[in-house]
Amino acid sequence: MNEYFKVPKIKYEGPKSKNPLAFKHYNPTEKIEGKTMREHLRFGAAYWHVMRNSLSDPFGGGTAQMPWDDGSDSVANAQKRVGVFFEFLEKTGIDYYCFHDRDIAPELGSLKESNKALDEVVKVFKKEQKRTGKKLLWGTACLFSHARFSQGAATSPNLGVYTHAAGQVKKAMEVTKELGGLGYTFWGGREGYSTLWNTDMKRELDHLAAFLHMAVDYKKEIGFKGPFYIEPKPKEPTTHQYDSDSAACLNFLREYGLLEHFQLNIETNHATLAGHTMLHELTVAAGAKRLGSIDANCGNELIGWDTDQFPTNIYLTTQVMLSVLGMGGLKTGGLNFDAKRRRESHEPIDLFYAHIGGMDAFARGLKIAAAIRKDGRLEKFVEKRYSTWDSPLGSKIEKGKSSFKELEKIALEQSEPDLASGRQEFLENLINDFI
Numbered sequence: 001m002n003e004y005f006k007v008p009k010i011k012y013e014g015p016k017s018k019n020p021l022a023f024k025h026y027n028p029t030e031k032i033e034g035k036t037m038r039e040h041l042r043f044g045a046a047y048w049h050v051m052r053n054s055l056s057d058p059f060g061g062g063t064a065q066m067p068w069d070d071g072s073d074s075v076a077n078a079q080k081r082v083g084v085f086f087e088f089l090e091k092t093g094i095d096y097y098c099f100h101d102r103d104i105a106p107e108l109g110s111l112k113e114s115n116k117a118l119d120e121v122v123k124v125f126k127k128e129q130k131r132t133g134k135k136l137l138w139g140t141a142c143l144f145s146h147a148r149f150s151q152g153a154a155t156s157p158n159l160g161v162y163t164h165a166a167g168q169v170k171k172a173m174e175v176t177k178e179l180g181g182l183g184y185t186f187w188g189g190r191e192g193y194s195t196l197w198n199t200d201m202k203r204e205l206d207h208l209a210a211f212l213h214m215a216v217d218y219k220k221e222i223g224f225k226g227p228f229y230i231e232p233k234p235k236e237p238t239t240h241q242y243d244s245d246s247a248a249c250l251n252f253l254r255e256y257g258l259l260e261h262f263q264l265n266i267e268t269n270h271a272t273l274a275g276h277t278m279l280h281e282l283t284v285a286a287g288a289k290r291l292g293s294i295d296a297n298c299g300n301e302l303i304g305w306d307t308d309q310f311p312t313n314i315y316l317t318t319q320v321m322l323s324v325l326g327m328g329g330l331k332t333g334g335l336n337f338d339a340k341r342r343r344e345s346h347e348p349i350d351l352f353y354a355h356i357g358g359m360d361a362f363a364r365g366l367k368i369a370a371a372i373r374k375d376g377r378l379e380k381f382v383e384k385r386y387s388t389w390d391s392p393l394g395s396k397i398e399k400g401k402s403s404f405k406e407l408e409k410i411a412l413e414q415s416e417p418d419l420a421s422g423r424q425e426f427l428e429n430l431i432n433d434f435i
């Protein structure tokens with residue numbers, strides 16, 4: 001078998017190791033809260049970034065060295081990439097992966113030809129999955145790169161584009177199922193607008209909902225059991241994207257009777273583009289019992305676009321893992337590194353440094369989050385902050401059984417409430433004790 005990366009299998013060597021090609025914190029078999037790190041973290045690699053991202057930017061072409069890739073659109077080239085990718089998964093010890101249909105196989109002259117090419121490449125994925133035990137976390141369709149989608153796919157003003165998108169998603173769902181995919185993601189790359197002068201927003205949203213209802217119907221028809229995920233993002237590429245944040249997605253799903261069929265896939269850089277913290281987005285999703293999966297990355301907050309960087313911030317990973325542990329762990333979802341190297345990091349080995357760093361950052365976040373939970377002071381503080389509600393009147397209100405009349409009567413008689421401090425600084429210091 002060919003070996004494309006001149007790198008050994010990455011092992012756990014512990015915090016004292018100076019080896020940059022070793023894990024210092026991610027010890028897959030180490031148990032935390034009764035589960036191994038591997039079971040908690042469920043790392044995924046993004047095919048589009050690992051195998052297809054040339055690292056180009058608006059001012060210059062790709063820099064990434066990909067000696068295995070002949071640069072052609074041939075099926076043979078696409079098939080060869082699969083072997084390279086699985087070597088990467090094996091060497092990093094990443095158990096899951098995600099793809100767009102057009103990352104793994106070329107888009108050819110017609111949907112028919114593209115579908116045929118996809119089938120040829122999927123055969124190689126099947127073989128490689130069997131050989132290595134790696135699993136597909138989720139599949140998706142690329143409804144944003146081709147020029148036909150420049151004005152949207154499921155929200156296109158053009159019916160022909162809409163039908164093409166439907167045909168493409170149908171096929172992407174089929175191959176996801178064939179590969180035993182655990183979920184299927186919808187990221188509405190071009191579902192939004194550049195200007196409202198040319199846009200019938202209500203009509204576009206109705207069309208999007210009809211599209212997703214057809215996807216739900218087809219999912220039932222083919223017996224695909226995994227969840228559908230919607231991935232919020234507020235802008236880029238469009239000026240305003242309909243799935244702008246967790247709350248907007250939940251509202252859309254609720255309004256169109258889709259909520260029971262969807263969960264959210266939350267991505268850090270999308271959260272910050274929306275003007276939210278990742279913790280906010282996770283908390284909104286988890287509150288609605290809709291936190292399904294995570295696109296693990298971060299952005300450069302000094303610039304206003306999606307930089308898709310590898311997560312190295314321990315505060316961030318701690319918050320993510322507190323959310324994940326708090327909801328009882330990821331079920332079908334995982335931590336998918338939707339992250340790319342900087343354009344300057346063009347050597348294949350940089351892919352390893354990037355993923356090792358992200359995995360170690362999440363392993364530390366997991367250990368820290370578990371320690372904060374074990375300590376219990378943070379949780380107890382929050383519980384206590386609401387303790388006035390743990391009373392007959394509080395529970396009456398929470399059950400929707402009180403009234404303004406009743407509350408006014410109490411308010412007129414009671415003395416000024418004794419409000420306790422929110423103790424933000426105290427809590428920030430407490431968290432720092434664990435980091």
Ligand code: XUL
Pocket residue numbers: 100140185186187231233267295306338
């Ligand atoms: C784009 C993005 C996508 C989705 C899948 O910002 O995050 O790659 O994750 O389509």
Ligand code: CO
Pocket residue numbers: 187231267295338
């Ligand atoms: Co993403």
